[in-house]
Amino acid sequence: MRREPDSAEPARILQNLGAFGPILAVKLYRISLDPPPPVPIIPCLDHEALLHERVAPHMAAYLQDQESGDIHEVVFTPDDRSIDVDVVSTWGEFSPQSHDRLLATLKQRFPSYATRVMSMSWWRGDRRVASACRAQVALRDVLIGTDVEGARAGIERLQTIAALMEKQSRVASWGVRTVTGPLLAASGVLAFLILSALRLRLGEPAVTVLQYSFIGLFGAWLVYYGMKAVQLTEMSNRVWKRTAEYNLILSERRRLGS
Numbered sequence: 001m002r003r004e005p006d007s008a009e010p011a012r013i014l015q016n017l018g019a020f021g022p023i024l025a026v027k028l029y030r031i032s033l034d035p036p037p038p039v040p041i042i043p044c045l046d047h048e049a050l051l052h053e054r055v056a057p058h059m060a061a062y063l064q065d066q067e068s069g070d071i072h073e074v075v076f077t078p079d080d081r082s083i084d085v086d087v088v089s090t091w092g093e094f095s096p097q098s099h100d101r102l103l104a105t106l107k108q109r110f111p112s113y114a115t116r117v118m119s120m121s122w123w124r125g126d127r128r129v130a131s132a133c134r135a136q137v138a139l140r141d142v143l144i145g146t147d148v149e150g151a152r153a154g155i156e157r158l159q160t161i162a163a164l165m166e167k168q169s170r171v172a173s174w175g176v177r178t179v180t181g182p183l184l185a186a187s188g189v190l191a192f193l194i195l196s197a198l199r200l201r202l203g204e205p206a207v208t209v210l211q212y213s214f215i216g217l218f219g220a221w222l223v224y225y226g227m228k229a230v231q232l233t234e235m236s237n238r239v240w241k242r243t244a245e246y247n248l249i250l251s252e253r254r255r256l257g258s
Helices: 008-017 096-109 126-136 139-144 148-196 204-257
Strands: 023-029 041-043 058-064 071-077 082-086 114-118
Touching: 008 023, 008 058, 008 071, 023 139, 023 204, 041 204, 058 139, 071 096, 071 139, 082 096, 096 114, 126 148, 126 204, 139 148, 139 204, 148 204
Parallel strands: 023 041, 082 114
Antiparallel strands: 023 058, 058 071, 071 082
16 A cells, blocks of 8 residues: 655645646545645545555646636646646647647656656547537536536536446446357357358368358457447446536535635
């Protein structure tokens, strides 16, 4: 288990980030801030939901470019001296020019940290998740919007979509569990029966190659179908966690405002 880092370093990080623009919200994983800044502070749900603690303590901050008003998310891991710029959670909220200014500020203010950009992943369905979330409620409305009730209504719609995505993933998972075995067995029998009829015309070696090639390709397609079911489940969980994060931010904004 990793130890929690000293709170002086996270405080220094937030202070240096102020050179780029105001901090809008902070997400913490095994890190404490003393005193806490007057912004929404929530747990990092992506890693709090894991069943182990092998993830290094880290802090993520939503911040706004003071020049353009664009929004970015930056993740700091003090133990590893690393900075991750998350472009998935803030997709559609910043311009390339603002992104370049952020990277330049990070390199200037944190020379001892290694900076990398977490690009969109096709396999994890990052663009699909970002599009589904942004279509219902914008991150900007959650962080700095004045229509809090409108943002909550958008979050409720997104929760409904996440629930439907989860049910859709269950259908795919059910298909993998119940249909894959019988289909593979039936296709194997049919392939050997049908291709065996061509044994005299094509020859024994060619028919054997065709039989095993067909079974291999069909099995690979079934494996892909199963992995897509897992992907759907993971995507639905990420959409749901995004709604939970948005609700926590709005609750913190209300508490700070009162």
